[in-house]
Amino acid sequence: MKKLSWLLMASICVPLSAQSYWQQFVDYKMDIHMQVDKFQYDGKMEVTYSNNSDDTLDKIYFHLYYNAFQPGSLMDERLKSIEDPDRRMTNNVGTKDNPIYESRISKLTPEEIGFVKMNSIHQNGKALDFKSMGTILEVSLKEPLGPKSSTTLKLDWKSQVPKIIRRGGRDSSEGIDFSMTQWYPKIAQYDTEGWHLDEYIGREFYAPFGNFDVKITLPSNYIVGASGELQNEDSMPGYSNKKFKKRSNITWNFKAENIHDFAWGADPDYVVEKQQVPNGPVLYYLYDKNLDKEFVNHWQTAKPKVVEFFQFMDKNFGAYPWSTYSIIQGGDGGMEYGTSTLITGKRNFESLLGVIYHEAAHSWFQHLFAFDETRDEWMDEGFTTYAEAAAMAEIMDANKNQINPFQGAYNGYYHLAQSGKEEPMSLLADYYDTNFAYSLAAYYKGQVYVAQLGYIIGEDALKETFKKFYEDWSMKHPKLGDFQKVAQEVSGINLKWYNNLFVNTIRTIDYGVEKVEGRKVSLKNHSNFAMPLDVLVTYKDGSKELFYIPINAMRGSKEKENKFYQGIKSTQLKDWGWTYDSYEFEAAKDVQKVEIDYTQRLADVNRANNIYPAPQP
Known part of the structure; x- marks a missing residue:
């Protein structure tokens, strides 16, 4: 784990580019005893808990995510009220032609619910005095925590692992016994905005960095895969060739x-396989040994391509x-965690590789940068899907016939923009x-x-922006403005207008070729997005000949x-x-054809007017 030393120091030291930057830090030591029956x-x-702020804290808050999996919870009510509830979390009690979706949480019995009960x-x-409010635990300190100081709390609690509804739980649809995600009392994030106390209704997360030392005791027939390094690998089933009593x-x-x-997963039937990425992490694969041969072949075929992916990302x-990085069969689809992911394993090859690429890419944009996913979830998911698509294009030659x-992301965005249901990306994720x-x-729009x-x-x-962003903001909690500043420094282009319009509004882009007369070309902006x-x-x-037209708000050019x-x-x-809606320029010779954005990277919602003469239907 020596590889982390420089990043740990960077996260503690005050960065030169942000003299006032600080962040909290947590050390977790857990002792967990499972009653699997x-x-x-x-x-x-x-x-x-290390308080690196200038504030004095008289309370500390935790997330108790399992409490969401109870009838009457906010997550349960959200499933009942939203017009298009997550199908994984509902049952259709109507018909195929007239579906009526019922919250699965509302039907959980006392033996099936999840809970975290503090002792x-x-x-x-x-x-200490404490009180649980849904999925939030408020703890009142006897000794307030002053600036630049730390305190140690000892928690004793009992939990029930819920029937799997979303991400984590017991008895997955593929027969995995335990998918242990969002499972422990997790300290909430405190930053310059104060405490972030978002109720868990199924979206994403925001938390301080920390060190974890987790001991998990359960019957000896179980095999476990988890975040981090297994300290007793040489003496544990599935990882060692030794025979065990x-x-x-x-x-x-x-x-x-x-x-x-x-996060961690546990099942008696896990197979454990290891793979070394040259100059990179050890990869662990844990999947059900009883998978059909077809699915096992997909897991095996994917392995060399996963190595290439980590090399591409580096x-x-x-x-x-x-x-390390562990790929563990479990959960209800795919979800990213610290140095690990839980994914479903009964997939065709393209689907399996795609979900591994996506969740592994989150190691950069969800874990290295720790975005506030409760508000800027599009940064995490958008940057991740961008990296996933770029890797697929290079490694698997995907979309090779497309400019x-x-x-695919552009098409998804156009569908959203024309749906009448679009809301600004700056909206809080839960809302x-x-x-x-x-x-x-x-x-899609994030990508x-x-x-x-x-x-x-x-x-x-x-490309240089991403590299500098990594240098400046790894192991911190950057926001959109921090990414914008790096991109501006690298490119010399002002981007305030772009971030404001594309992120904070639902305005769309629509440029067209108005007319062509000999050498004169007339263009028009049909939208309110320059x-x-x-x-x-x-x-x-x-x-x-390529004619490049910057806009004045850029204060520069590419x-x-x-x-x-x-x-x-x-x-x-x-x-x-x-502020001008039209623009004219004169070319060097008589014009035959004009095309705005041949590369199709401009998110123009009406490409029909981008070409002159207009293409025949």
Whole structure:
């Protein structure tokens, strides 16, 4: 775990580029004893909380996520009220033609619900007052925690693992016994905005970085995969070739540094396989040994491609800093955690590889950067899906016949923009009116944000932006403004207008070629969203010229992108003032054809008017 030392120091030291930056830190030490027949466990935890702020804290808050899986919870009520509830969390009690979706949480029995019941909390030997409010635990300190100091709390609690409804729980649809995610009392995030106390209704997370030392005791026939490094690997079933005496219980010990969530899975039928990424982490694969041969073959075929993925990410987005990454069959789809993921395993090869790429890419954008996913979930999901698509394009030659390898995301965004259901990406994740709008905004529009940024500042500048962003903000909690500042420093282009319009509004882009007369080209902005334009002109003699038109709000311009326009003369025209709806320029020769954004990276919702003469239907 020595590889983490420089990042740990960077997270503690005051960065030169942000003199006032601070963040909280947590050390978790847990001792967990499972009663697998009851689907319950007893938990003891010693947690040291470091207050690096200038504030004095008289309370500390925890998340108790399991409490959401009870009839009448906010998550239960949300499933009843939203017009398009998550199908994984509901049952259709109507018909195929007239579906009526019923919350699965509302039907959980007392033996099937999840809960976290605190027995006691102590600070320096003194019992503390606490109260649970849904999925939030409020703890009143006897000794207030002053600035630049730490305190240690001891928690004793009992939990019941719920029947799997969302992400974690027991008895997955594929027969995995335990998918242990969002399972322990987790300290809430405190930053310059104060405490972040979002009730858990099924969306994403935000938490301080921490170190984890977790001991899990359960029957010896179980095999466990988890975040971090297994400390007693040489003596544990599934990981060692040694023969073991039958024991009633064994204790697994996993440790991880500088992550902000810890997950694990347990099943008697796990197979454990290891793979070393050259100059990278050890990969662990845990899946059901009883999977059909077809699915096992997919897992085996994926393994060398997963190594290539980690090498691709290291080269393009920064080095993976942890020593391990575990891919564990479990859960209800795919979900990212610190140095691990839980995914369903009965998938075709393309689906399996895609979900592994997606969840592993989260190691950068969810874990290295620890975005506030309760508000900027689109940054995590959008940046992640961008990296996933880029990796697929390079490693698997996916979308090789498309000019824009991110075209699928653009199509998803266009569908959202024309649906009448779009809401701004800056909306708090839990508050979207529909799952439809949330999903398309987070995964598709968020990805388009990145791909279109490459169009604005240039692909080379975008690559350098990600590298510098990694250098400046790894193991911290950057916000959109921090990413914007890095992109501006790298490209020399102001981006305030872009972030404001694309993130905080639902305005759309629509440019068109108005008319062409000889050498004169007239363009029109049919929208209220100004953007720079790449205009490719084909002359009547067959030659081509690229005309680049920045907008004045950029206060700069991008370099010519030879990747797309190699061998084509490029001419930069005067800025297009963003308050003007029309623009004219004169080409060098008589014009045959004009096309706005040949590369299709401009998120123009009406491409029909981007080409002159208009293509025949």
